[in-house]
Amino acid sequence: MKRDIILTLTLIILGLQSIYPNNNIRISLLTCSSGQESYESWGHSAIRIIDDDNSCDITYNFGLFNFNAPNFYLKFIKGKLKYQLGIQNTNDFINSYISEDRQVVEQKLNLSAESEKRIIERLEKLYKPENRFYYYNFVGKNCTTELRDLIFSNVNTDFINKLTSKSARIIISEYLTGQPWTKFGINLIMGSKVDRGINTYNSMFLPDYLSIELGKINYNGKSLVLNEELFNLKKTSYKKQPFLLDPTFIFIVLAFVVLFNTSSKLQVMIFILMGIIGLLVMSISVFSHHLELKNNFNLLWCNPLYLISAILLITKSHIKVQIYLSILLLSLIIITVIVWIAELQSFENGFLPIALILIIYNLRIVKTGLNFGYSSSRVLVSR
Numbered sequence: 001m002k003r004d005i006i007l008t009l010t011l012i013i014l015g016l017q018s019i020y021p022n023n024n025i026r027i028s029l030l031t032c033s034s035g036q037e038s039y040e041s042w043g044h045s046a047i048r049i050i051d052d053d054n055s056c057d058i059t060y061n062f063g064l065f066n067f068n069a070p071n072f073y074l075k076f077i078k079g080k081l082k083y084q085l086g087i088q089n090t091n092d093f094i095n096s097y098i099s100e101d102r103q104v105v106e107q108k109l110n111l112s113a114e115s116e117k118r119i120i121e122r123l124e125k126l127y128k129p130e131n132r133f134y135y136y137n138f139v140g141k142n143c144t145t146e147l148r149d150l151i152f153s154n155v156n157t158d159f160i161n162k163l164t165s166k167s168a169r170i171i172i173s174e175y176l177t178g179q180p181w182t183k184f185g186i187n188l189i190m191g192s193k194v195d196r197g198i199n200t201y202n203s204m205f206l207p208d209y210l211s212i213e214l215g216k217i218n219y220n221g222k223s224l225v226l227n228e229e230l231f232n233l234k235k236t237s238y239k240k241q242p243f244l245l246d247p248t249f250i251f252i253v254l255a256f257v258v259l260f261n262t263s264s265k266l267q268v269m270i271f272i273l274m275g276i277i278g279l280l281v282m283s284i285s286v287f288s289h290h291l292e293l294k295n296n297f298n299l300l301w302c303n304p305l306y307l308i309s310a311i312l313l314i315t316k317s318h319i320k321v322q323i324y325l326s327i328l329l330l331s332l333i334i335i336t337v338i339v340w341i342a343e344l345q346s347f348e349n350g351f352l353p354i355a356l357i358l359i360i361y362n363l364r365i366v367k368t369g370l371n372f373g374y375s376s377s378r379v380l381v382s383r
Helices: 002-019 072-078 089-099 111-125 143-154 168-176 180-189 209-216 249-261 265-285 305-315 319-341 351-382
Strands: 024-034 044-052 056-064 083-089 106-111 133-135 164-168 198-199 225-233
Touching: 002 024, 002 143, 002 225, 024 089, 024 209, 044 111, 044 143, 044 351, 056 089, 056 143, 083 089, 083 111, 089 106, 089 225, 106 209, 111 143, 143 305, 143 319, 164 168, 168 180, 180 249, 209 225, 249 351, 265 305, 265 351, 305 319, 319 351
Parallel strands: none
Antiparallel strands: 024 044, 024 106, 044 056, 056 083, 083 133, 106 225, 164 198
């Protein structure tokens, strides 16, 4: 069965090669809404090609990947995960999204025969085995940017590129309002580059943004989008998480607990957790090929130094080192606040109660250490 499908698609492609330019060819952008999985939060894009004369209706999909590939998540974070261009029967493609209660919007493009020819030629070239694989990058190279580049490089429109009022971080976060923990985690590992101003062209790295901008553009004095068709009225909606499970609320409650609780065990646990998370964030920032994860100022307040501090607390040794380390950690938190105020990088609101917790603990270490040192010196003198 699989062999028959591949053979059929191959014959369709060969058929396209022989018939264009053809007035009966139609090209459409397909924009799919968000799904339930975290990686589906931003939707999906694909391009549909219909040739009525040859009963051909196929969809080129740049978003195929092997979820079962060895070290999938590690490759994804490192920027070494290969996506590929695939061809699907359009009905199968659309029905797969409808079955997940996801909308598919089709925008039929108003193109000349020459533009259609160039687009099809480019797709055929990219579908060759040596070209169909590419390294995925969330902002720079994905299923939507491939289609954006394909359309804008082969269609002469009146599009004017200009700076927007948004950053990539803002655009990404817009789709995570119903997933506060996912939003917190993603913003924790993203660096300062995603806080820079982004122009209209680069903002089209997400499906909805490409769809909206295409709807504004004119081509040969007419709208580039002839008309739109909506498949499936249902739309996946995230269940709003209870307020009590919101990370910011949880961190605020924890801050009050820390304020009135002097348990050293809780302090050690929090420092170990902070150190491990800091080590993970640092590893991602250093070893990932994604530029969006570089230059991450979150490492100022969330860093591996807390592991050293936890060890010193457990062993109750090197009091002077512990004091200096806590002073350093306090200074780094202050620098983080300055970075936030200066708008060099945005931080999640949950950072504030976490910062308060760390300030309380580090101040206690400094105060306790100084008192210990003062008492010890008095004992030594009295002897």
